Structure formats: structure tokens, C-alpha cells
Amino acid sequence: MVMAVTVHIPTALRAYTDRRESVETEGGSVGEVLQQLTAAHPPLRPHLFTPDGRLRSFVNIYLNDEDIRYTGRESTPVKPGDSLSIVPAVAGGR
Amino acid sequence: MLRLSPQLLDRIRAHAERDYPHECCGILLGRSEPVAEAAPGADDTRRLVLDVAPMRNAHTASPQNRFEFDPREHLQVQRRGRERGLEVIGFYHSHPDHPARPSIFDLENASWPGLSYLIVAVAQARAAAANSFELAGDRSHFIQEELEAGVSQEGAAA
Ligand SMILES: [Zn+2]
Numbered sequence: 001m002v003m004a005v006t007v008h009i010p011t012a013l014r015a016y017t018d019r020r021e022s023v024e025t026e027g028g029s030v031g032e033v034l035q036q037l038t039a040a041h042p043p044l045r046p047h048l049f050t051p052d053g054r055l056r057s058f059v060n061i062y063l064n065d066e067d068i069r070y071t072g073r074e075s076t077p078v079k080p081g082d083s084l085s086i087v088p089a090v091a092g093g094r
Numbered sequence: 095m096l097r098l099s100p101q102l103l104d105r106i107r108a109h110a111e112r113d114y115p116h117e118c119c120g121i122l123l124g125r126s127e128p129v130a131e132a133a134p135g136a137d138d139t140r141r142l143v144l145d146v147a148p149m150r151n152a153h154t155a156s157p158q159n160r161f162e163f164d165p166r167e168h169l170q171v172q173r174r175g176r177e178r179g180l181e182v183i184g185f186y187h188s189h190p191d192h193p194a195r196p197s198i199f200d201l202e203n204a205s206w207p208g209l210s211y212l213i214v215a216v217a218q219a220r221a222a223a224a225n226s227f228e229l230a231g232d233r234s235h236f237i238q239e240e241l242e243a244g245v246s247q248e249g250a251a252a
Contacts, residue, residue, distance in 0.1 A: 012206035
């Protein structure tokens with residue numbers, strides 16, 4: 001039985017995932033899922049993580065409907081059937 | 095190049111007028127397609143807007159000159175779009191009493207190339223020029239792209 005967690009990729013990042021909208025991964029935590037995702041699609045890594053390995057501030061990660069900032073960040077546990085969404089932060093002004 | 099119907103552009107302009115003197119913001123939903131006949135080095139992507147999703151301006155501290163998406167609302171729009179076969183192809187926001195050109199603040203906050211950033215100027219509560227931009231590959235500046243809305247537009251071909 002494969003422990004699949006689906007990661008949804010926003011349009012802006014599909015240039016780094018061979019145009020895929022979703023990627024199936026395995027893993028027991030958000031951090032493990034993101035490691036698998038970036039191992040499968042290395043060009044994606046610098047867009048999600050800083051050189052010292054921290055999640056970039058302009059990337060929001062949702063596990064199902066919850067922002068992982070409030071659930072334990074990358075140590076948040078995941079289970080089969082969960083979906084992880086990458087949501088770009090969007091802001092600006094004049 | 096960004097293409098949308100006059101009706102969709104009118105919805106964006108109406109949103110910009112409704113929220114004046116605050117900035118409005120929203121999401122462009124549709125699809126991207128390669129332009130086969132594009133000359134080398136020219137804009138080789140055509141983005142077609144098929145729907146627009148107005149968003150709440152979550153920048154409550156200074157909404158008259160800043161905007162910010164609520165990420166949870168953004169997630170919901172992404173999801174509903176996916177269910178309808180629509181992609182997020184860009185974002186729009188308004189510039190109250192300011193030209194329809196990206197600001198330094200827009201550049202500092204724009205994260206990824208390959209999307210359209212549509213800006214609508216609002217002059218004294220009336221929507222004025224609309225222009226669309228794409229972030230350069232190295233993120234150092236915005237490049238104005240052709241905006242085709244089925245009607246004559248400032249800064250774009252008819
Ligand atoms: Zn702006």
C-alpha cells in the first residue's frame with residue numbers, strides 16, 4: 001500500500017515540475033513530503049527554500065485546509081490521502 | 095500577451111471603482127497557450143482570461159496604497175479553478191490616483207515570471223487605463239505585454 005500525499009503546484013511553479021499540476025509523494029511529515037517533491041524536481045528547490053534550507057516567506061503551505069505555520073510547520077504529520085497545496089503570497093501597491 | 099473579453103475587463107474596472115479609494119485585487123483565471131508563430135526572443139505565451147475572481151484586500155493597515163491576498167481565499171480560488179479546468183494565469187490590482195505602471199513595491203513583491211500582472215488606474219473614482227505586465231526571468235523588472243480586450247486600449251493594440 002503506497003502512502004500517497006498529493007502536492008498541488010501553482011501555475012507559477014509548474015515551469016519547474018515539467019508542467020505538472022500535481023505530484024504524488026510519500027512521507028510522514030510536511031517536511032518529508034517537500035524533500036521528496038524537490039528531490040523529484042530539483043529546479044523547484046530554490047523557489048521553495050532559502051540556501052540555508054528554510055521555507056521562503058513568500059510561499060504559503062496548506063495541508064488540506066490548514067496553514068502549516070499554525071500546525072507545527074514542517075514537522076506537521078501527514079497521512080495517506082492528504083493534499084498539500086503551495087500558495088504563493090501575493091502583494092503589491094502603488 | 096494577455097487576452098480577455100471587454101465584459102471581463104469591465105468587471106475588473108467595476109471592482110476597482112467600487113473599492114476606491116482603496117486598492118482592489120483579484121485573480122485572473124483561464125489558460126496559457128504557446129504562440130507558435132512568435133519570433134525568437136518575442137513574447138511566446140498567450141494567456142486567455144476566462145473568468146476573474148475578486149479578492150478581499152487583506153492589507154488592512156494601508157489599503158489605499160497597498161494590497162495583499164488572504165492566502166486561504168487564494169487557496170480556495172485555486173481549488174475552485176482546478177475543479178473547472180481553469181488555471182491561475184495572473185493577478186490584477188488597482189492604482190487609485192496613480193498611473194497603471196508597476197511600482198517598486200510591486201516589483202519587490204512579485205515572486206514569479208510566467209504570469210500576467212494587470213494594473214488598472216483609477217482617477218477620482220473612475221477606472222482609467224489598464225496595462226498588463228510580466229516579470230522578467232531574472233525578476234529585475236517588469237515587461238509590458240500586449241493586452242487585447244477586444245476594444246481599443248491605451249498601450250495595447252486594438
Ligand atoms: Zn501596484
